[in-house]
Amino acid sequence: MKDKEFQKIDAMLQEKYPILKRPHFDERYHKFNDEYTIYQNWGFEGLSVVWLKQLIEPMMEEIYKCYERHGETPKLIVEQVKEKWATLKFYYSLDEDHRQAIHGIDAIGGAGIRLYPNGEDDSLANEIAAIVRKYESKSREVCIYCGKKGEIRPLRWRLTLCDDCYNKRLEQMNQKK
Numbered sequence: 001m002k003d004k005e006f007q008k009i010d011a012m013l014q015e016k017y018p019i020l021k022r023p024h025f026d027e028r029y030h031k032f033n034d035e036y037t038i039y040q041n042w043g044f045e046g047l048s049v050v051w052l053k054q055l056i057e058p059m060m061e062e063i064y065k066c067y068e069r070h071g072e073t074p075k076l077i078v079e080q081v082k083e084k085w086a087t088l089k090f091y092y093s094l095d096e097d098h099r100q101a102i103h104g105i106d107a108i109g110g111a112g113i114r115l116y117p118n119g120e121d122d123s124l125a126n127e128i129a130a131i132v133r134k135y136e137s138k139s140r141e142v143c144i145y146c147g148k149k150g151e152i153r154p155l156r157w158r159l160t161l162c163d164d165c166y167n168k169r170l171e172q173m174n175q176k177k
């Protein structure tokens with residue numbers, strides 16, 4: 001799925017929203033570098049151009065506006081961004097002092113990040129959590145191929161697809177039989 005257009009939008013997002021900046025690795029399948037987060041190593045895992053445009057970009061826009069309203073510089077650390085069970089998963093830490101262990105996050109089904117400490121007296125943290133939650137839920141309705149309204153389909157790999165893309169996919173699968 002990572003074609004030229006994907007790379008272009010990926011680069012544009014990193015430029016526009018510096019919290020998405022990733023180091024440049026020479027080889028495509030480089031060894032995992034543990035000085036960096038999973039996101040900085042592997043980028044957007046399993047996402048499509050459409051999801052970058054319809055989910056990641058507006059989500060970043062809202063996150064940056066949220067920091068602006070609070071008069072703070074965005075210092076969110078992006079830990080991992082992937083498609084899992086047909087849903088966008090955006091794992092992050094609020095800052096260096098509050099790094100989340102990614103294994104912990106995964107083990108409790110991606111909820112770890114929302115159990116942010118001191119949530120009640122930290123409205124910035126809560127607002128960001130709400131923004132991320134909103135786009136993660138939205139991903140269950142955005143066809144990963146074309147962006148039309150879709151739903152999660154019972155394919156071997158569960159994907160969020162609109163009717164057209166789902167039917168096309170079923171046809172392709174039937175032809176292979």
Ligand SMILES: [Zn+2]
Pocket residue numbers: 143144145146147148150161162163164165166
């Ligand atoms: Zn579609």
